[in-house]
Amino acid sequence: MKFLCNDCQEVMEFVDNKASADGGSMAIEYCCPSCSRAISMVTNPGETQVVRSLGVTIGHEALGSAPPQPMAMIRDALAGQAPTTPAPTGPEPVWTEAALKRLSAAPSFVQGMVHRLYTDYARQHGYPEITPAIMNEAREKLGMMGM
Amino acid sequence: MSDPQETNHNPDVLGQVLAQRGRVATRLARLKSVIAVMSGKGGVGKSALTANLAAALAMQGRAVGVLDADLHGASAAAMLGARGQRIVVEAEGVRPAVGVADIRVMSMDLFLDDDNAAVNWRHPGGLAADTFVWRGAMEANALREFLSDTAWGELDYLLIDMPPGADRFETLLRLVPDLSGALVVTIPSQVSHLIVRRAISAARQAQARLLGLVENMAGLTPAEVTDELFRGRPGEAFAAEVALPYLGQVPFDPRLARTTDAGRPFVLEHADTTAGRAITALAKQLEALI
Numbered sequence: 001m002k003f004l005c006n007d008c009q010e011v012m013e014f015v016d017n018k019a020s021a022d023g024g025s026m027a028i029e030y031c032c033p034s035c036s037r038a039i040s041m042v043t044n045p046g047e048t049q050v051v052r053s054l055g056v057t058i059g060h061e062a063l064g065s066a067p068p069q070p071m072a073m074i075r076d077a078l079a080g081q082a083p084t085t086p087a088p089t090g091p092e093p094v095w096t097e098a099a100l101k102r103l104s105a106a107p108s109f110v111q112g113m114v115h116r117l118y119t120d121y122a123r124q125h126g127y128p129e130i131t132p133a134i135m136n137e138a139r140e141k142l143g144m145m146g147m
Numbered sequence: 148m149s150d151p152q153e154t155n156h157n158p159d160v161l162g163q164v165l166a167q168r169g170r171v172a173t174r175l176a177r178l179k180s181v182i183a184v185m186s187g188k189g190g191v192g193k194s195a196l197t198a199n200l201a202a203a204l205a206m207q208g209r210a211v212g213v214l215d216a217d218l219h220g221a222s223a224a225a226m227l228g229a230r231g232q233r234i235v236v237e238a239e240g241v242r243p244a245v246g247v248a249d250i251r252v253m254s255m256d257l258f259l260d261d262d263n264a265a266v267n268w269r270h271p272g273g274l275a276a277d278t279f280v281w282r283g284a285m286e287a288n289a290l291r292e293f294l295s296d297t298a299w300g301e302l303d304y305l306l307i308d309m310p311p312g313a314d315r316f317e318t319l320l321r322l323v324p325d326l327s328g329a330l331v332v333t334i335p336s337q338v339s340h341l342i343v344r345r346a347i348s349a350a351r352q353a354q355a356r357l358l359g360l361v362e363n364m365a366g367l368t369p370a371e372v373t374d375e376l377f378r379g380r381p382g383e384a385f386a387a388e389v390a391l392p393y394l395g396q397v398p399f400d401p402r403l404a405r406t407t408d409a410g411r412p413f414v415l416e417h418a419d420t421t422a423g424r425a426i427t428a429l430a431k432q433l434e435a436l437i
Contacts, residue, residue, distance in 0.1 A: 014159055028160075046281075053284035055292065056163040070240045070296035074289050077268045078258055087237040109202075109415045112249035113228065120235075142231070 003039060005032035012039065019058045024048060026058050088123035095119075099130045117142060170295040171322050174240070178212070178302045180437045182358070183319060183329040187346020189220075189311035191334045192363040195407045196397065196426075197308040198226035200330075202412035203430035205248035209303040212243060214293055215254035216319065217310035218286055219266055224256040228410030234258060240298035247411055253297045255289070287318045294322055304437075313349035320353045327437050328358040331391060333382065335365050340385050347389050358394070358436050360386040361429060365396035394432050397425045 003012040012030035015038065019026050024045040031038045043051065051058060055073040069075070095103070099118075106114055121138040122130050175181060184197045194217065201211045215223035224230045227246030234257050235242040243251040255266055268285050299305065309316055320326060329350060333343040350357060362382030386393035400422040403413040417423045 014161070017160060050281050050284055051160060053281055053288060054160070054164055055167060055288045056160050058160065070236055070298075071234075071292045073285075074255075074258060074292050075234075075236075077285060078266070087235050087242070107415075109205075109248045109411075110228065113245045113247060116245050117232070 001041075003030050003041075005035060005037055007037070008032055008034040010034045012037075017058055019048070026051065088120050090123040090126050091128070093119060093122035093127055094129040096129055096131050098132050099135055102132055102135060167291060167295065168322065171291060174295050174297070174299070175305075175323060178299060178305045180303065180327040181305045181307065181323055182327050182433065182437070183216075183307045183309050183316065183355075184332060185309040185316050185329050185346065185350070186332045186339075186343055187311065187313055187349075188333065188339045188342040191332050191339055191343075192397075193311075193332050194220075194222045194226060194308050195403065195412075196332055196361065196363055197306050198223060198407060199403070199412045199414045199426045200430050200433070201227065201250045201304075201306050202248050203414045203418075203427045204304050204434070205250055206415070206418070206427075207430065207434075209434075210249075210301060212251040212253070212297075212299050212302045212305045213246075214297070214305060214307045215252070215256065216290055216293070216307050216315060218255045218289060220310060221254045221256040223308055224252050224254040225410060226407050226412065227252050229254075230256060230410065232257060237298060240296045242298050248415060251299055251302070253293050283314075286315075290315065290318060291322055304433075313346045316346070316350060316355070317353050320355055326355065328356040330358050330394070330433065331360045332363050333360060333385065334363050335382055335396075344389055347391065357391055358433065359392035360389070361394050362386075362396040364399040366398045395425060395429055397429065398422050 004010070005012055010032055012032050015029040015031045017026055017028045026043045026048045027040040028043070029038060029040045048058070053073075095115075103111055103115060103118075118130055118135055118138050121127075121142065122134060127134055184193050184200070186193050194215075197213060201213050204211045213223045213227060215221045224232075224244060224246070227250050229244035229246035229250075229252040232244035241253070243253045244257055246252050259266070268282065307319065309319070316329070331343060331347060331350075333339045347357065360382065362385075365382060382396055383393045398421055400413065400417070400420060402417060402420075403422055406413045406416060414423050414426045418427055
């Protein structure tokens with residue numbers, strides 16, 4: 001959408017947008033580049049929510065807020081439904097020979113997946129090495145029976 | 148996230164939307180090929196075929212990811228043995244789940260906390276919550292976030308399992324204008340041909356590159372089961388009618404349904420069967436086409 005300054009026949013330029021205190025409406029300000037006449041388009045709450053659903057920040061939200069997080073819209077809009085786990089931070093655990101032998105008994109096409117799941121589990125729990133006992137524990141906690 | 152500051156402090160809504168698309172492009176630049184698997188018709192086996200194609204490509208040593216664009220019918224995580232893995236949020240993006248054959252998976256299924264949970268966007272209140280415009284925008288934005296914020300790493304192939312219908316495919320094309328191509332799936336039924344024909348028209352109007360047509364559930368195997376599932380025109384004739392290369396047919400093998408249900412794509416364990424060979428051949432054709 002664009003606005004035309006009738007006097008100057010110039011397309012007005014976007015200047016700023018401001019959200020109301022309750023976030024229910026938004027004023028989008030435009031200005032004529034020739035005569036500096038300013039106008040504001042005000043949205044109703046329904047229109048404001050449609051804009052928000054684009055995953056953008058509006059008005060005061062856009063200023064000084066924290067950087068956007070990955071998949072912020074999905075995680076926020078599904079709040080309470082989206083289980084997340086913090087990224088594992090510990091050092092990479094060492095796989096013992098016995099654990100590797102057990103891993104090698106799994107079908108080849110699941111080994112990569114199982115390796116990563118056990119490694120993540122060990123890192124999250126601060127285990128420096130992965131043993132068959134740790135694998136048993138992880139299998140039970142993660143519901144990976146048969147792996 | 149290529150430049151979060153750019154979006155964060157930009158009060159211009161249009162500027163933010165353009166920056167979002169820039170992030171999609173930056174993320175996808177690390178993927179060699181992005182292929183949509185589409186149909187228009189539901190129930191033709193798109194998701195199972197996508198999972199098996201991904202597995203066949205992985206068996207050929209390719210790094211493969213699957214993006215499940217079917218938000219309300221998400222099944223890729225289950226079919227690739229990746230259900231139950233939690234979403235891990237890292238600085239560089241959301242880490243995809245890893246399924247069988249190291250196939251990376253991003254699906255709405257991973258965001259839902261139990262089997263009964265539906266995709267239920269939190270109501271913003273007011274009139275917007277009841278409008279199809281708002282819901283459509285939320286879902287298009289979810290697809291955009293999947294594309295821009297999944298930390299796939301380096302991939303040879305990202306397969307996108309499209310939902311039934313043509314509208315989401317158009318959304319995908321707006322987000323990924325340089326899509327490597329789309330594979331069209333049908334089954335040998337007149338009803339399917341009718342709906343798939345319309346989806347092909349819509350995709351052509353959107354200037355998508357269509358790689359070819361695959362006829363799924365084309366007869367039954369193993370050989371001792373000889374009845375036909377459908378009695379429509381041959382898929383090859385339909386492909387000629389809609390001016391698409393015919394990439395072959397995949398017969399319905401009951402084991403395919405069972406293994407895919409169990410999270411182990413059929414082709415991994417039954418590559419040397421009629422259906423397994425057909426899927427492997429299809430994967431090779433895809434590689435040749437891209």
